[in-house]
Amino acid sequence: MTNPDDVAPATARSAEHADLLAALASHRGLLRRTVRDLTDEQARERPTVSELCLGGLIKHLAEMERRWTRFATGGAEAMESVPIDWAHQFRMLEGETLEGVLADFAQAAAQTDAFVGTADLDRKWPLPSAPWFEPGAGWSIRMVVLHLIGEISQHSGHADIIRESLDGAKTMG
Template identity: 70%
Template sequence: MSVSNQVLTGERADLLATLRRHRGFLRQTVHGLTDEQAAARSTVSELCLGGLIKHVAGTEQRWMRFAEGGAEAMQREPIDWAAQFRMVDGETLAGLLAEFDRVAEATDALIATLDLDAAHPLPQAPWFEAGASWTVRRVLLHLIAETAQHAGHADIIRESIDGAKTMG
């Protein structure tokens, strides 16, 4: 049975429902846009809608690798920090959304099975407390916050493109 048909209860159900809700807000911001609109920088920010979709999917994928295997698993693929926030040649909005959906499906399946109390030491980085560990639960809360924050960014960008207010 796929996780979309699996009945989760309690904390897992709440975490998954909240993450899905914020993914839906983000996805709604690009509804009906062309590739050119999705790639457009409509504010002084470097952000574009397609880049936000790509960034959130990549971030979710990396954090779920962490949830499964710790910092080493999270860091096994290099990150192009600049390109993760924009659409590059050859990328389409449809392709970015397909990857976003693929990552979401994989995360949803993991949420159904991982021990929420399992913890791993965070990677060494200036933005993490030295020696700190995060549980799978904390990772999921972080993903919810990250997705919600970027859905808000996307709403502003979308409004500046065509006046659409996707969240209000």
């Protein structure tokens, strides 16, 4: 059964836009399914040797969507215009709730989708200077969206392991 949250908006510019939006929605839906029926305390727990917790993964992905959408709209300078709190973005802090981080994730996703639905996917920007990017390389908006799909998928896998460690539940099981 399809979750209504997993369906891409009907405002896509082309079939390719619709496919990309549907892939983003599907992978986000899997992540949301991973945290279904958890308490804030469970979302904050770190049941493995990793520093990762479920709420922190969702916070990280919301920030990454915003960061890469800024890149897609204005290049590396726009991407880096908002500082990142690397120490806290992977943690769900006291006072933060699972409901709140999910709402923030939904807001970031809506902003991404609104942009991607009509973007020129061939528009290309030089990547920021970083040891993991080839010097002088650039990414099209299409590549940014594919990167976001990969990032969400990778962290959904992490989330599934954390959830199974918490209470035995599996996203797909």
